Amino acid sequence: MIYTVSDLIKKYGSRTVLDIAYLEIEKEQIYALLGANGAGKTTLLNILGLLETPTAGQIQYRSRPVNYSESALQALRKEIVLVSQHPILFTTTVFKNLEFGLKIRKIDKKERIRIIDESLDLVGMREFSNAPAQHLSGGETQRVAIARALALSPRVFLCDEPTSSVDVENQNIIITILRRINETKKISVLFTTHDRSQAARLAQHTIVLNQGRLVPTLYENIFRGVLQTDPSGQPQCVIQDKMHLSIGGHQRIEKPRAVSVFIDPEKIAGRKPSEDPAAANQLQGRVVQIIAENGKVRIVIDAGVWVALLVSKKRYQKLGFMVGETIRLSIPPEAINII
Amino acid sequence: MDLLIDSFLSAIVLVISLDAEMVSIIGVSLKVSLSSTILASLLGIPLGFTIAFSEFIGKRMAVTVLNTLLALPTVVIGLFVYAFISRRGIFGPFDLLYTQDAIIIGQVILIIPVIAAFTIAAISRIDERYRQTARTLGANRRQSAWVVFREARFGIVAALVAAFGRVISEIGISMMLGGNIKGFTRTMTTFMALEYDKGSFVLAVALGIVLMGISFAMNLLFHFFQGRVQSQ
Numbered sequence: 414m415i416y417t418v419s420d421l422i423k424k425y426g427s428r429t430v431l432d433i434a435y436l437e438i439e440k441e442q443i444y445a446l447l448g449a450n451g452a453g454k455t456t457l458l459n460i461l462g463l464l465e466t467p468t469a470g471q472i473q474y475r476s477r478p479v480n481y482s483e484s485a486l487q488a489l490r491k492e493i494v495l496v497s498q499h500p501i502l503f504t505t506t507v508f509k510n511l512e513f514g515l516k517i518r519k520i521d522k523k524e525r526i527r528i529i530d531e532s533l534d535l536v537g538m539r540e541f542s543n544a545p546a547q548h549l550s551g552g553e554t555q556r557v558a559i560a561r562a563l564a565l566s567p568r569v570f571l572c573d574e575p576t577s578s579v580d581v582e583n584q585n586i587i588i589t590i591l592r593r594i595n596e597t598k599k600i601s602v603l604f605t606t607h608d609r610s611q612a613a614r615l616a617q618h619t620i621v622l623n624q625g626r627l628v629p630t631l632y633e634n635i636f637r638g639v640l641q642t643d644p645s646g647q648p649q650c651v652i653q654d655k656m657h658l659s660i661g662g663h664q665r666i667e668k669p670r671a672v673s674v675f676i677d678p679e680k681i682a683g684r685k686p687s688e689d690p691a692a693a694n695q696l697q698g699r700v701v702q703i704i705a706e707n708g709k710v711r712i713v714i715d716a717g718v719w720v721a722l723l724v725s726k727k728r729y730q731k732l733g734f735m736v737g738e739t740i741r742l743s744i745p746p747e748a749i750n751i752i
Numbered sequence: 753m754d755l756l757i758d759s760f761l762s763a764i765v766l767v768i769s770l771d772a773e774m775v776s777i778i779g780v781s782l783k784v785s786l787s788s789t790i791l792a793s794l795l796g797i798p799l800g801f802t803i804a805f806s807e808f809i810g811k812r813m814a815v816t817v818l819n820t821l822l823a824l825p826t827v828v829i830g831l832f833v834y835a836f837i838s839r840r841g842i843f844g845p846f847d848l849l850y851t852q853d854a855i856i857i858g859q860v861i862l863i864i865p866v867i868a869a870f871t872i873a874a875i876s877r878i879d880e881r882y883r884q885t886a887r888t889l890g891a892n893r894r895q896s897a898w899v900v901f902r903e904a905r906f907g908i909v910a911a912l913v914a915a916f917g918r919v920i921s922e923i924g925i926s927m928m929l930g931g932n933i934k935g936f937t938r939t940m941t942t943f944m945a946l947e948y949d950k951g952s953f954v955l956a957v958a959l960g961i962v963l964m965g966i967s968f969a970m971n972l973l974f975h976f977f978q979g980r981v982q983s984q
Contacts, residue, residue: 462888464884464887464888483892483893487890487892490887490888490890491890493888494888494889495888497881497884497885499881500881500885501879501881501882501885503882503885503899503902503903504902504903513886513889513891513899514889514890514891517889517890517891517895518890561889562888562889565889565890
């Protein structure tokens, strides 16, 4: 394991932003860290990058507890590099930006030049070596920041939303770079993203955070809702005042309370509107997106709120849904999890 | 109006002909002002940098005090330093009164707050991500502080330009601690005041032109430096 995290708590004032009971991150693998804004992704990345200290709990790096003394941290930081969501380049040339970390590591000039050229080649920015860093575009800045980090041959490469502020062309370049450094240099990569499909394409493992906690889901279909009792006395969950879902059971709810709800996309059934109308939690919605993904098909339905369902290719072919078509959804109580 | 135009034209002739007395006065002014700016920067920049870069109780108060000292009248500094270096003062035996050193001491006190306050402002404007980036690239505290300092260099140079402008144009300290001694402690501003008192405008206006010229040259130099760095 490259990291083992146990009983990690991070608080800002009285607000708990991270509460992770246990998390292991294997070495030489690519991990995607998914979650909505404010889920704690960047905080976790900063803690793993040793730029922030946890309020409580323990982080083990390469099977040793992290020592938070300044000298110990400085030694560890030479193995772990973090590229932030909006990376900042020093106000000098691209070459000198890459040279900074190498000089700190006391690498001789000839070797520095070789490493810098190689790193810039890797991100396709060699011709910008003598360009002023502050004149680069957003995508180029991101690529130079990645090259600057990779020049240091880290064991761990942490990347906060590497593609969120760049165009599609640069997104593809960055994804290719991340995959290549993992494959060829065996660097452990952990990146945050909002984009499930990007995580599925690039990462071997996915970690999902919701309000600072790990959740055993694939990020989508997590909603804020209100748990209450319906007029017939049955417990129900109301999502954004648009979906009223019976959650089954005979749980008595004294007063409505806010909850996070996960609806398992593999347990939602989709049908043509004409078929089988008499099941629980029937909703009607319009197909807005269909994506082939890891041997399955993800269908996103606008039913007042966007709900995704995941079906096998065979099932999808049988259903024959088209984008724009109105379909019927059936969400059985067992698909609804209060988290 | 004629008086002013005549004085102005005569002043230009005087500047072009490099009048010996004028050259001597300019020399003293530049020597004293540059010396005090350099000395004050050696104290003011580290002071400002330390205040901006570290967290301590009373930091806001320290900044407020420095900002207040920006408005310190030169006459007050003149009186204060006079009390120390006059014959009866504790530094009396050093015979500093009415010397260029005395002017430099007073001017250093005048501009340390200027340089420190501008340095604090320049450092505070630097994005926190510079420090964080330096740290994640393996820099220690000193190295990441240097990164921040380097990014703040325009602001710090601007502080030096402002401080130099303040000392070369001040009169209170130069007059009270230098004594306006011809060929020794006579600066451009003390001489201009003297010529005004005498009702003789030509040399005063000439020195006024030189003063503005020096100020202009300093700013040109600053913009040249800024332009060069930005186009790197």
